[in-house]
Every structure is written in C-alpha cells, then in structure tokens.
Amino acid sequence: MKLRIAHLYPDLLNLYGDIGNITTLTKRCTWRGIDIATDQIYGNEPIHFSDYDLIFLGGGSDREQLLVRDKLIKMKSEITSYVENGGVLLAVCGGYQLLGSYYKLKDETIKGLDILNIQTEIGQGRLIGDIVIKNEKFGTIVGFENHGGRTFINDHTPLGRVIYGNGNNDTESEKFEGVMYKNVIATYLHGSLLPKNPKLADHIIKLMLEQRGESGELSPLDDTAENEAHSYIVNRFAHN
Amino acid sequence: MRKILAIWAAKLAIAGSKLLGKNGSSTPGTIALKICPDILSKLSGDIGKDIVAVWGTNGKTTTNNMILTVLENQGSTVVCNKVGSNMLSGVVTAFIDYATLGGKVKADYACLEMDEAYARIILKYVTPTKIVITNLFRDQMDRYGEIDTTIEYIKEALGKAEDSLLVLNGDDPLTASLGLDHKNTVYYGISENLGLNLNETREGRYCRVCGNELHYDFYQYGQLGKYHCDKCGFSRPAPNYDGSNIQSEDYVSFDVNGVHVDLPCKGIYNIYNALAAYAFADKCGIPSDKIAEGLQKYKGQAGRMEEFTIKGKLVVFNLAKNPASFNRSISNILSEKRTKDVVIGINDNDPDGNDVSWLWDVDFEQLLDTSVKSCTATGIRSKDMAVRLKYCDIPKENITEDGNVKAAIMNAVNGSGERVYIVVNYTLLFSTKKILQELEEEYK
Numbered sequence: 001m002k003l004r005i006a007h008l009y010p011d012l013l014n015l016y017g018d019i020g021n022i023t024t025l026t027k028r029c030t031w032r033g034i035d036i037a038t039d040q041i042y043g044n045e046p047i048h049f050s051d052y053d054l055i056f057l058g059g060g061s062d063r064e065q066l067l068v069r070d071k072l073i074k075m076k077s078e079i080t081s082y083v084e085n086g087g088v089l090l091a092v093c094g095g096y097q098l099l100g101s102y103y104k105l106k107d108e109t110i111k112g113l114d115i116l117n118i119q120t121e122i123g124q125g126r127l128i129g130d131i132v133i134k135n136e137k138f139g140t141i142v143g144f145e146n147h148g149g150r151t152f153i154n155d156h157t158p159l160g161r162v163i164y165g166n167g168n169n170d171t172e173s174e175k176f177e178g179v180m181y182k183n184v185i186a187t188y189l190h191g192s193l194l195p196k197n198p199k200l201a202d203h204i205i206k207l208m209l210e211q212r213g214e215s216g217e218l219s220p221l222d223d224t225a226e227n228e229a230h231s232y233i234v235n236r237f238a239h240n
Numbered sequence: 241m242r243k244i245l246a247i248w249a250a251k252l253a254i255a256g257s258k259l260l261g262k263n264g265s266s267t268p269g270t271i272a273l274k275i276c277p278d279i280l281s282k283l284s285g286d287i288g289k290d291i292v293a294v295w296g297t298n299g300k301t302t303t304n305n306m307i308l309t310v311l312e313n314q315g316s317t318v319v320c321n322k323v324g325s326n327m328l329s330g331v332v333t334a335f336i337d338y339a340t341l342g343g344k345v346k347a348d349y350a351c352l353e354m355d356e357a358y359a360r361i362i363l364k365y366v367t368p369t370k371i372v373i374t375n376l377f378r379d380q381m382d383r384y385g386e387i388d389t390t391i392e393y394i395k396e397a398l399g400k401a402e403d404s405l406l407v408l409n410g411d412d413p414l415t416a417s418l419g420l421d422h423k424n425t426v427y428y429g430i431s432e433n434l435g436l437n438l439n440e441t442r443e444g445r446y447c448r449v450c451g452n453e454l455h456y457d458f459y460q461y462g463q464l465g466k467y468h469c470d471k472c473g474f475s476r477p478a479p480n481y482d483g484s485n486i487q488s489e490d491y492v493s494f495d496v497n498g499v500h501v502d503l504p505c506k507g508i509y510n511i512y513n514a515l516a517a518y519a520f521a522d523k524c525g526i527p528s529d530k531i532a533e534g535l536q537k538y539k540g541q542a543g544r545m546e547e548f549t550i551k552g553k554l555v556v557f558n559l560a561k562n563p564a565s566f567n568r569s570i571s572n573i574l575s576e577k578r579t580k581d582v583v584i585g586i587n588d589n590d591p592d593g594n595d596v597s598w599l600w601d602v603d604f605e606q607l608l609d610t611s612v613k614s615c616t617a618t619g620i621r622s623k624d625m626a627v628r629l630k631y632c633d634i635p636k637e638n639i640t641e642d643g644n645v646k647a648a649i650m651n652a653v654n655g656s657g658e659r660v661y662i663v664v665n666y667t668l669l670f671s672t673k674k675i676l677q678e679l680e681e682e683y684k
Contacts, residue, residue, distance in 0.1 A: 020600030144595045229623035
C-alpha cells in the first residue's frame with residue numbers, strides 16, 4: 001500500500017513554506033515504514049482525485065490564486081464529490097479562501113469552489129503575525145498568519161478558538177480560526193503548519209489511512225524537537 | 241538655516257554613536273529629517289557626476305560596495321551608505337557624514353543602496369542618474385505581503401526616474417521585465433550554462449507580460465537563467481554585458497566584453513554583482529582596465545564569507561537572508577571538500593521578517609553531504625531550525641540546538657570537522673561578528 005498526495009500547483013501556490021507540510025507528512029510516514037509519494041500537479045493536466053489520499057492546496061498571491069481558481073473551477077464537481085465522500089483535503093491560506101463561495105477584492109469578486117459555505121472579503125490592511133489557537137482534540141496549534149482577506153465561516157466548525165492573533169477575521173467578537181468539515185482542514189496558518197504541530201500532522205495521516213480502510217493506529221515517534229518548537233511559540237505569545 | 245542645524249545635530253549623533261562603538265546607524269538621519277524634512281534634496285544637489293541607486297533582494301550591499309571600490313580606485317570622491325542602512329534615514333546619514341559643517345557635499349558620486357520597498361519614498365528627494373537592480377527574490381514576506389507588491393513599489397519608484405539609466409540583471413525575468421517600459425536600459429547576464437543544478441523554489445516562472453508559463457533552456461540558480469515566453473514573445477534580453485569564461489574553483493573570475501576580471505571573493509552570485517558594477521562603471525565612462533583593477537580591490541563586507549581563526553580552526557562566516565541566499569551559502573559551503581561543522585542562526589526580528597516559514601523553502605537537505613560532520617541551530621528561532629534539520633533526515637546525534645550563539649559556535653569549533661561554517665540571518669550579523677572577534681582574540 002502506498003499513500004499518495006496531490007500537491008496542487010506548487011509553482012503557483014507556494015508562498016508560505018507550504019512544502020514544509022508535504023515534507024512533514026512524508027517524513028512522518030516514512031519513519032513509520034508507511035509508503036508515501038507526492039505528485040506535484042502542474043499546468044492543465046487532469047487530476048484523478050480518486051487516486052489520491054490527500055489533496056493539498058497552498059497559498060499564493062491574489063494573481064496566482066485567480067489562475068488556480070480558473071483551473072479548479074473546471075473540476076468543481078470532481079473536487080466536491082471527493083470531499084463529500086470523505087476525501088482528505090488540507091488547504092492553507094489562499095487555498096482555504098478558494099474553497100468558499102467567493103473572495104471579494106476591491107474591484108472584483110473571485111468566485112470560489114463552493115465546497116465550504118464561507119465567504120471572504122478583503123479588509124483594511126493585512127492580518128500578519130504569529131498565532132496560537134486551541135482545538136478541543138489536538139490542544140494548541142501554532143503558526144503564522146498573513147492574509148488580507150477576512151473569512152466568515154457561518155455555521156461551520158472552526159479548526160480552533162484563537163488564543164493569540166487574529167484568525168478568520170478581525171471583526172467578530174469571538175475569534176475563531178479555520179474550518180473543519182468532513183475530512184477537510186482549511187486554515188490561514190502557515191509557518192509551516194505541520195512541522196510544529198505533529199499531532200495535527202498525525203491526525204491527517206490517520207485520516208488518509210482510514211479512508212483507505214486501513215487501521216489509523218500510528219506507532220509513536222520521538223517528537224521532542226517538534227514539541228519544543230511548538231511550546232516555544234505558545235510560551236512566547238500565549239503564556240497565561 | 242534649518243539645513244545647517246539638521247547637519248550639526250545629526251553629526252553630533254554620528255560622533256556619539258561612533259564613540260559607543262556602534263556600527264552604522266540610521267538614527268542621525270532620523271534626527272536630521274525631523275529638523276529639515278527635505279534635507280536630502282538639498283544635499284544630493286551637490287553631487288558632481290552620477291548618483292547611482294542599487295536595489296534588489298540579494299547582493300545590494302555587495303554590488304554597492306563594489307561600485308564604491310571602483311570609483312574610489314580611480315580617485316573619485318563618493319558618498320556611500322556602505323553599512324547597509326538602506327532606508328531614507330540611512331541614506332540621509334551617509335550624506336550628512338560626508339557634508340561639511342557649512343552644509344556642502346563635495347563629492348563626485350553618490351552610490352546608494354536602497355531598500356526596494358522604500359525607494360519610492362527616497363526618490364521623492366533624490367533622482368538617481370543610474371539605477372542598478374540585482375534580482376528579485378522572496379524576502380521578508382510578512383513586511384511586503386508578496387513579491388507582486390514589491391514589484392508595484394519598484395514601478396512606482398521608477399515612475400519618478402524616467403530619464404535614469406537602468407542597469408538590470410537580464411537573467412532574472414522579474415528584474416528584466418522592469419526594463420520593458422523604460423526607455424534607457426542596459427542588461428547584464430551570463431549566457432553560458434553554469435550547470436549548478438540546484439533544487440529550489442523558483443519565483444518568477446510566469447511571464448510578467450501575459451501570465452503564461454515561461455520556457456527555460458536552463459536555470460543558473462533560482463529563477464535566473466535563459467528563458468522565453470512562447471505566448472507573447474517576452475524573452476531574456478541579449479546582455480550588453482555578458483559574463484563568460486566563468487571560473488569559480490576557488491576565487492571567481494570572468495571575462496566581459498573582452499576584459500578579464502579577477503575577484504578577490506568566492507561565490508557565483510558575486511559574478512552577477514561584479515557584472516552589475518562593471519556595467520554601471522562602463523556607462524560612467526570609466527576605462528575598462530580601471531574597472532577591472534577596482535573590482536580586484538573589492539574587500540568583502542561583514543558576514544560575506546568573512547574568515548576567522550578560533551582554536552586553530554578556520555571559521556567562515558556568512559550572511560543569508562532568504563531561501564535564495566541560503567541556497568547560495570550552502571552550495572558555497574559544500575564546494576569546499578574538507579570536512580566541516582555548520583552553524584545556522586535564525587532570528588525573527590522585524591528586519592529578518594517575523595515569519596520563518598521560508599526555512600522550509602531552503603534546500604537544507606544539501607547538508608546531508610558526508611563532509612558535514614554536524615549542524616548546530618541557533619538564534620531566536622533555533623528550535624524551528626532544529627526541526628527543519630531533523631526533517632532533512634540528518635541523524636539526531638549530529639544536530640544540536642542552542643539559542644546561545646556563542647555556545648553554538650563553540651559546539652561547532654569543538655566538532656570533528658576541519659573547518660567551521662556559520663550562516664546567520666540579518667539581525668544576527670553584527671552580534672555574531674562581535675562574538676567571533678572575541679573568540680578569535682580569546683584563543684590566540
């Protein structure tokens with residue numbers, strides 16, 4: 001058995017060390033003897049979603065995001081059925097915004113893939129800085145955010161409650177970050193996201209295995225270095 | 241009168257900071273600007289010949305200092321912000337340092353390194369006769385948002401300098417595209433394939449004119465190479481200054497327009513920097529043999545492959561600020577075949593960029609080389625760096641994490657390698673240099 005990741009348009013969506021997420025998933029599988037490979041998807045080649053155990057969408061500039069939207073909108077029904085059938089999808093920053101109904105810029109509105117009932121609107125200035133959120137299951141999740149868009153997630157379950165930083169937007173009184181929907185994890189967090197959040201990384205691997213009908217039991221790894229890097233951020237920014 | 245007052249106050253501040261042993265600062269300029277906001281337009285008007293601005297992500301300080309060396313070598317007087325204080329206040333400080341107490345700047349040239357995002361502000365007060373742009377890579381992302389924003393800022397600045405001569409790196413499609421709308425432009429580049437074959441992030445693979453994917457015959461490094469667009473015809477401009485016969489075994493040398501240039505420094509990227517300086521000097525009418533002679537006298541700046549000896553071991557110190565310059569530094573380290581211990585220092589202060597995501601874009605996997613005996617992660621974000629090294633599959637016992645820079649350096653010096661290489665990012669530069677000088681003294 002070999003797990004397969006599709007890294008969508010790494011040449012266009014590559015702003016925030018996104019490759020670190022792929023590196024982390026790959027190593028954490030390899031160290032456990034789980035076979036894993038990543039296909040980098042470029043240009044206009046067709047994507048057979050059912051061949052993949054994880055679809056990864058990173059962040060890009062507004063211009064590049066529009067190019068990606070044009071490619072993905074042609075595959076809207078395939079992506080939707082992949083997600084509705086429990087396919088695992090990780091979307092960071094620009095990729096997160098694309099999953100919603102639209103991203104409203106100053107002069108134009110980029111229509112999204114409508115996979116999530118979320119809407120994004122450009123706001124005054126960018127929300128930039130280290131961020132710490134808390135998820136009921138994984139505890140704290142740390143990262144860095146840098147986005148001009150403000151995202152409103154309606155009734156969706158957030159990835160976590162913001163302890164430090166902004167999260168989805170800077171207007172709502174209760175601050176939340178990201179969305180979890182079926183096996184979709186969508187977030188503004190990079191830094192990169194997964195290297196310093198090994199529990200979240202393993203959760204994604206577990207979902208990938210379970211979708212294959214395999215056991216999601218993972219053998220433990222020595223996460224001392226990862227946990228120290230994680231705690232450093234929590235202690236520096238969200239120390240109570 | 242305000243001008244004179246501003247100069248006196250700022251000169252006092254310069255003297256003060258020199259007394260305190262501080263390395264070049266922008267504070268005197270800030271003081272002067274408070275007293276006389278348009279002081280720069282007043283002072284820069286005195287420059288007799290050329291004012292050159294040097295922009296770009298990597299190689300700005302080196303290129304600017306190469307230009308300075310060439311100009312001084314032929315006897316010219318030059319105003320220069322040589323320590324890399326490259327925002328408005330830093331440029332003002334350089335002029336004030338040079339000005340007489342009566343407020344005159346008697347210099348032939350000014351060579352001014354400018355932060356490319358601030359150039360649009362600096363150019364309100366001073367119009368360069370020539371502008372050199374070295375390259376555009378991803379850098380300090382959280383400050384600029386993204387590279388598109390940087391390019392917009394540069395275009396805004398260029399709008400204020402329509403008559404200036406642009407000297408552009410034609411091998412970089414992002415930089416070269418800036419010449420499309422500018423009437424007076426020369427390009428430098430390297431037409432022969434250097435065959436470096438690095439695995440790294442390539443920034444500008446899409447055509448700036450039509451958005452189509454660029455076709456590359458070959459890459460030099462990053463997005464530098466020989467490219468063209470199949471759709472709209474945008475292509476690498478034929479260089480007016482074409483580096484050839486490139487030698488980089490130890491110190492680098494090259495030929496340009498029939499002139500041989502030897503550089504007293506290492507690293508392929510220094511050929512690009514020297515070509516930029518050469519093109520500028522040639523356009524100033526300086527004889528080619530004088531330019532080559534000047535370039536040969538160039539002395540590296542702090543943290544540009546600077547050498548120290550600690551406990552009898554050669555320690556090579558280098559600054560790197562972003563994925564492109566880190567990849568260059570690591571290639572340099574590995575071009576030395578002797579065994580070595582490596583220290584990587586990462587800070588996340590504002591000038592470094594608060595976001596360290598880019599560590600994952602650097603090809604640190606190169607450090608898996610058998611000549612690398614150990615890697616030590618240091619700086620404010622030493623723990624992030626240690627995780628990055630772990631995910632390169634570098635054996636656990638060969639990775640040390642120590643936020644204390646001095647301890648990290650000594651860990652490497654006491655390692656089993658024949659040499660020590662230290663690469664740090666911006667705000668670690670001067671503090672690390674000081675530590676290295678102290679350690680060199682201590683173990684003499």
